Amino acid sequence: MKNHLALIGLVLASTVLTKCKSGLVTMSNSCYDLINQGQQQNKSGNYSAALDNFNKVLQKCDTYDAKEKGYAGKAASLNGMQQYSDALDAAAKGLAIDRNSLDNLFEKANAEMGLGNYTGARNDLDAINQLTVKNRNTAQRATVYSKMAEVDTRQQQYDQALQDMQQAIAMDNTNLKFLxxxxxxxxxxGNYPAAISSYDNAIARGKNDPEAWKAKTTTLIKMYQAKYKTTDAGALAKKINPNDRQTLCTSINSSKQAGLQDLAIDLVQASICK
Structure with missing residues (x-):
């Protein structure tokens, strides 16, 4: 009987210890599973299904960590669906639970970028940097610098954007998306030769896929359109010199071999690569 009472006492004490203010601290397994499922759905781009799961988390799970993750996941889903105002609201609610929530700060920055509030987005990313300055997970910090570069690019601050990317690559030089x-x-x-060099670097290091080849080939087309002062494929075919023609057609052929299907590039190929 004494042992039984002692066990009850331990359970009650444990219950008290896991409470903070008016809510629990540690989530249940079912809430953890819902959050994990929603995060995987966000990663795969299935934002609608993820949003449903995170709404369930916020309805059913009362713990602080579940609520914080729930709002961050909901904000990520809404950002993916380009519903930036709602995403901003969700992230703000997550930050009301934990003002230093990295996930909610990151999604708040994404929402502000979507709404054109680049100053606010930059401030949020700077806050993440300050919070993670001693973080050994340099790949995560590299992602923040990458996002900063995106903000700077939107504001046409290209030199600063390139500096941010130098930081990102220094922290994670295996991420070919940074290149x-x-x-x-x-x-x-408008620096097309430098862009092509970066795409070539990514391709040479293993990103030999339609995305990389489309970026390179599209940039070549833009470069030659600027050089020969025409955006008309027929006119470009008459003006382009043999060396430039060969460079462009070789890139188009390599793009096709990598699996690229693009009507605009097909038109250029039909006009120039005869």
Missing amino acids: MQVGDIHVAA
């Missing part, structure tokens, strides 16, 4: 992003920044700045 692609450097190329995108150069394209936005």
Whole structure:
């Protein structure tokens, strides 16, 4: 009987210890599973299903950690669906639970970018950097610098964007998408040769896929359109010199071999690569 009473006492004590203010601290297994499922759905782009799961989390799960993750996941789903105002609201509610929630800060920054509030987005990303300055997970920190570069690119601050990407690559030089992003920044700045060099670097290091080849080939087309002062494929076919023609057609053929299907590139190929 004494042992039984002692066990009850331990359970009650445990219940008290896991409560904070008016809610529990540690989520149940079922809530954990719902959150994990929703996160995987967000990663795969199934935002509607993820949103349903995170709404269930917020309805059924009362613990602080579940609520914080639930709002962050909901914000990520809404950002994926380009519902930026609702995403901003969800992230703000998550930050009301934990003002240092990295997930909610990150989704708040994404929502603000979507709404054109680049200053707010940059401030949120700077806050994440400050919170993670001693974080050994450099790949996560690299992602934040990548997002900063995206903000700077939107504001046409290309030099700062490239500096941010240098930081990202220094922290995670295995992420070939960073090389692609450097190329995108150069394209936005109108520096097509530098962009092509970045795409070539990504391809050479293993990103030999339709995305990389489309970026390179599209940039070549833009470069030659600017060089020969025409956006008409027929006119470009008459003006382009043999060396440039060969460079462009070789890139188009490589794009096709990588599996790229693109009507605009097909039109250029039909006009120039005869």
